[in-house]
Amino acid sequence: MPFADVEARAARVRSRLAAAATAAGRKPADVRLIGVTKTHPPEVARAAVAAGVTELGENRVQELLAKLPLVPSARWHLIGYLQRNKVKDVVGHAVLVHTLDRRSLADALSRRAAAAGVVQRVLVQVNVGEDPAKHGCQVDEALDLVAYARDLPHLAIEGLMTIPPLPAAGEDASAAARPHFATLRRLRDEARARFPEVVHLSMGMSADLEAAVAEGATMIRIGTALFGPRESGPWRPEEVGT
Numbered sequence: 001m002p003f004a005d006v007e008a009r010a011a012r013v014r015s016r017l018a019a020a021a022t023a024a025g026r027k028p029a030d031v032r033l034i035g036v037t038k039t040h041p042p043e044v045a046r047a048a049v050a051a052g053v054t055e056l057g058e059n060r061v062q063e064l065l066a067k068l069p070l071v072p073s074a075r076w077h078l079i080g081y082l083q084r085n086k087v088k089d090v091v092g093h094a095v096l097v098h099t100l101d102r103r104s105l106a107d108a109l110s111r112r113a114a115a116a117g118v119v120q121r122v123l124v125q126v127n128v129g130e131d132p133a134k135h136g137c138q139v140d141e142a143l144d145l146v147a148y149a150r151d152l153p154h155l156a157i158e159g160l161m162t163i164p165p166l167p168a169a170g171e172d173a174s175a176a177a178r179p180h181f182a183t184l185r186r187l188r189d190e191a192r193a194r195f196p197e198v199v200h201l202s203m204g205m206s207a208d209l210e211a212a213v214a215e216g217a218t219m220i221r222i223g224t225a226l227f228g229p230r231e232s233g234p235w236r237p238e239e240v241g242t
């Protein structure tokens with residue numbers, strides 16, 4: 001997608017964000033825009049950075065690692081499921097891992113961060129819709145997982161993340177998602193009462209960002225509205241010499 005298109009789409013997303021924030025009595029600057037570049041080539045990520053969208057997210061580790069050196073000026077977030085054997089590739093590269101959802105992964109992340117001499121920033125992913133098709137810990141496990149992970153020496157637990165269930169056909173996405181966003185916010189408030197560093201709410205995508213901002217999102221993860229429809233599969237660098 002040409003730069004001018006990304007720039008125009010970014011302006012539209014920013015004005016949606018600003019309108020939603022203002023309607024909720026919030027400051028637009030308190031909601032961070034993360035551009036989700038999955039399946040798109042690095043040129044699209046560069047266009048995003050040029051348009052001022054400098055925080056970018058990928059849901060696959062391989063794709064994040066492939067683009068990161070090609071777009072080093074971006075700050076890269078991991079927003080997809082993390083397997084334990086990929087932890088070593090992510091720690092120290094992703095500014096924020098949004099998808100901590102189990103103790104064994106917390107242990108692995110902290111161990112790797114210790115070896116790398118860093119503190120890895122993470123969010124705990126909660127499956128607020130109890131959707132069997134989605135990752136994330138259960139609602140009633142979330143506070144325990146936060147408490148467990150924050151005791152690990154090389155993790156910083158900064159908030160919670162969720163992906164709500166897909167709306168039913170014909171249902172308004174924002175209206176369908178809003179109660180799930182409200183659940184995440186209540187959980188965050190409970191966690192923050194015990195652990196003041198748990199501040200962030202990563203929630204809201206192209207179709208439901210208004211509801212997310214109304215419920216207190218501090219990070220929205222936007223793909224389609226910024227970059228158009230996705231390609232059919234992950235982006236891969238061209239194989240050399242084949």
Ligand SMILES: *Cc1c(COP(=O)(O)O)cnc(C)c1O
Nearest residue numbers: 036059079205206221222223224
């Ligand atoms: C793909 C993806 C998004 C972006 O979704 P859009 O509807 O295209 O904005 C957000 N969050 C996660 C975790 C994703 O995988």
